[in-house]
Amino acid sequence: MTSKRLIGYAKKNGYPFLCIHAGKTTESKIDGPIEYLSLKRSPVAFKMDEDLAYDPLFQRHANRVLRKLMEFNPDLIHITGLNDVSIVGAYLAWKLRLPLLGSWHTNIHEFAARRLMKIFRFLPNATVEKMTGFAERKIMDGAVLYYKMPKVVLSPNQELVEILGKGTGRASHLMSRGVDTEKFSPDKRTVNDGIFRLGFVGRLRAEKNVRLLVDLEKRLLDAGKTNFKFLIVGEGNEREYLESNLKNAEFTGFLEGEKLSEAYANMDVFVFPSETDAFGNVAQEACASGVPPIVTDKGGPKFIIEDGKSGFIAANLDDFFEYSSLLIDDRELLARMSSEAVKRAQASSWDSVFEKVYSAYDECTRLEAENKLRNTSGKAILQETNERDYI
Numbered sequence: 001m002t003s004k005r006l007i008g009y010a011k012k013n014g015y016p017f018l019c020i021h022a023g024k025t026t027e028s029k030i031d032g033p034i035e036y037l038s039l040k041r042s043p044v045a046f047k048m049d050e051d052l053a054y055d056p057l058f059q060r061h062a063n064r065v066l067r068k069l070m071e072f073n074p075d076l077i078h079i080t081g082l083n084d085v086s087i088v089g090a091y092l093a094w095k096l097r098l099p100l101l102g103s104w105h106t107n108i109h110e111f112a113a114r115r116l117m118k119i120f121r122f123l124p125n126a127t128v129e130k131m132t133g134f135a136e137r138k139i140m141d142g143a144v145l146y147y148k149m150p151k152v153v154l155s156p157n158q159e160l161v162e163i164l165g166k167g168t169g170r171a172s173h174l175m176s177r178g179v180d181t182e183k184f185s186p187d188k189r190t191v192n193d194g195i196f197r198l199g200f201v202g203r204l205r206a207e208k209n210v211r212l213l214v215d216l217e218k219r220l221l222d223a224g225k226t227n228f229k230f231l232i233v234g235e236g237n238e239r240e241y242l243e244s245n246l247k248n249a250e251f252t253g254f255l256e257g258e259k260l261s262e263a264y265a266n267m268d269v270f271v272f273p274s275e276t277d278a279f280g281n282v283a284q285e286a287c288a289s290g291v292p293p294i295v296t297d298k299g300g301p302k303f304i305i306e307d308g309k310s311g312f313i314a315a316n317l318d319d320f321f322e323y324s325s326l327l328i329d330d331r332e333l334l335a336r337m338s339s340e341a342v343k344r345a346q347a348s349s350w351d352s353v354f355e356k357v358y359s360a361y362d363e364c365t366r367l368e369a370e371n372k373l374r375n376t377s378g379k380a381i382l383q384e385t386n387e388r389d390y391i
Contacts (some may be wrong), residue, residue, distance in 0.1 A: 001281060002105065002177060003080055007034055009354040018072045020065060022055070022085055028068070037068050039085070058084035059091075066092055074098065076364050081105050082146050090149050099368035101360060102150035103175055104160055106278060112139050114207035114276060144168060151371075152364040154357065156279035157300035171367065173360055178350030179284045186290030186342065188258075188265035196228040196328050199267030199291065201260075201282045202274065204236030209296075211238065212273040212317060214245045219321040221247070225328055230271075233263050264289035268334065269327050270311075271320065277301055287311070288345035292337040294323045310340040 003019075010017040016033050023038030030036070045055035065088055069077075076099035079086035086102075093100040113136035120128050144167035147153050153168060154175035155161045165172030191197075198216075202208050213230060220228065230249035232242065243251060255263055264270075270286035270293040280301030283293040287304065293311040295301035305311035312323040327334045 005178070005350050006354055006357065009350065010034060015358075016072075018068065018074060020068070020085060020089065022053070022058070026061075026064075035072065037065065039064070041084070045084075055084045059088060062088055062091065065089075066095070069096065069098075076101060076361055076368070078103065078361070079150070082108060082143055090146075094149070097372075099364045100150040101152045101154070101364045102147050103154040103357075104147070104156065104164065104278060108139060108143060112136065114209070115205075118206040150364070151367045152360050154360055157303050160278060160300075171360075171363060173356070175357060175360075176348070176353050177279050177281055177284060178348050178353045179281075179288045179345050180350070181288045181342075181346050183261055184264055184285045184288035184345070185261070186265055186338070188261040188289065190262050191266045194227065196269075197231045197267045198228060198269050198271050198324060199231045199233070199264070199286070200271055201233040201264065201285070202272070204232070204234050204238040204242065206238060207274070207276045208236075208238075209273040209275055210236075210242060212320065213242065213271065215317055216271065216320050216324060217246055217248070219317070220324065220328075223321075223325060225325065228328060231263060231267055233260065261289070264291060267291045269294060269324060271324065272296075272301055273314075273320065274301070275299055280304055283311075284345055284348060287341035290338040290342050292327065292334070292341050294320055304344075306340070306344065310337060310344045 007017060007019055011032055011034050014033050018035045018037065020037045020039070022041050024040065025038060026040045028035070028037050039058070039061045041053055041055040042057040042060070044057055045053045047053050069092060077089050077093040078101045079089045080103050090100060092098075113132040116132045116135055117128055120131065144164065147164055148168045148170065150170060152171045152173065153164045154173055155164055156175060156177060158174060161172050161174050164170070200210065200213060204210055213232075217230065228248070230246055231252070232249055233252045233255050235254045239251065242249065252259075252263060264286055267286065267289070268291065270283065270291045272280065272283050272293055272295045274280070275296045275298040277299045280295065280299065283295055283301040283304045286293050287310060293301065293305055294314055295305065295311065297313050297315050302313045305313070307313045312319070314320045314323060327337070
């Protein structure tokens with residue numbers, strides 16, 4: 001979604017941009033100043049999520065991409081993570097001696113740890129925690145090593161900015177996220193039946209910690225809360241568990257466009273228990289829809305809200321229960337927080353985000369030029385010294 005927004009910004013401003021991505025077919029197309037090269041993954045590609053995959057044979061497209069790059073003649077290459085497409089991009093940036101910028105979008109180390117935790121949950125907790133903790137640290141070490149290749153690194157929250165800056169020694173800056181306040185708005189609400197809706201939008205996967213929703217419902221029911229339901233938007237392999245264990249929930253599956261906007265606006269509180277999100281676009285979209293989020297104290301979503309004003313930051317299940325109960329009972333507080341959430345979202349524009357990205361592009365090309373100049377000067381001095389020695 002962020003990449004599509006970036007391309008939209010480039011198109012609006014008439015900036016030449018070549019987008020290379022995986023797709024269902026291998027083909028090229030042009031849309032104004034934007035060129036696209038879609039590359040088909042091989043039959044051995046394995047699925048990593050509902051719409052994400054990794055192809056270990058993707059490198060076979062390297063020559064095709066190389067020809068396209070030489071034709072397009074870019075000033076720099078921007079890679080968007082540790083994935084099959086970006087690995088080709090990093091290799092070709094090195095081959096063509098082009099400036100390389102990298103942006104961090106997914107906490108893959110935490111995603112992997114949560115999925116391993118789910119796979120091996122039949123083992124003793126201490127064993128699983130030790131094993132997944134080791135895997136998380138090693139994957140993060142590998143990711144930091146990967147991000148040493150770019151000259152400039154962009155991250156979606158300040159914690160990652162500091163971690164990657166320290167770990168890579170590269171220029172490290174914040175690349176936040178914007179929100180479309182016309183698409184996501186309280187005006188999109190279509191229900192007024194008095195039922196309090198606790199919402200969730202996202203992948204129904206282990207790394208999203210969605211089973212907490214079942215525990216939260218039980219706590220609310222035990223406390224005598226009855227006039228509520230969960231509105232859950234998304235798909236994933238945890239859906240079956242949630243459908244079997246939530247007593248009062250509506251599952252919409254994957255939504256987009258106007259249906260997604262309506263779903264957000266029909267929520268009263270957004271419950272987002274993920275501890276692995278690098279930013280949390282969905283929490284910001286909820287804010288724009290006038291829905292105060294309750295998020296965890298881990299990862300990026302906690303930077304989106306102002307605790308106690310536009311939402312709540314929860315440390316554990318007890319906090320999720322306390323804040324949900326408070327907002328169910330106190331509709332005046334809910335209305336105030338809803339208003340604050342909208343105000344906070346309206347201050348986040350995509351244009352301001354991408355203006356900073358283009359400033360980072362300028363910095364990246366400047367750093368690369370300075371590096372080449374130093375290397376050239378060093379060679380010239382060495383050559384002059386060698387000539388004097390020979391004479």
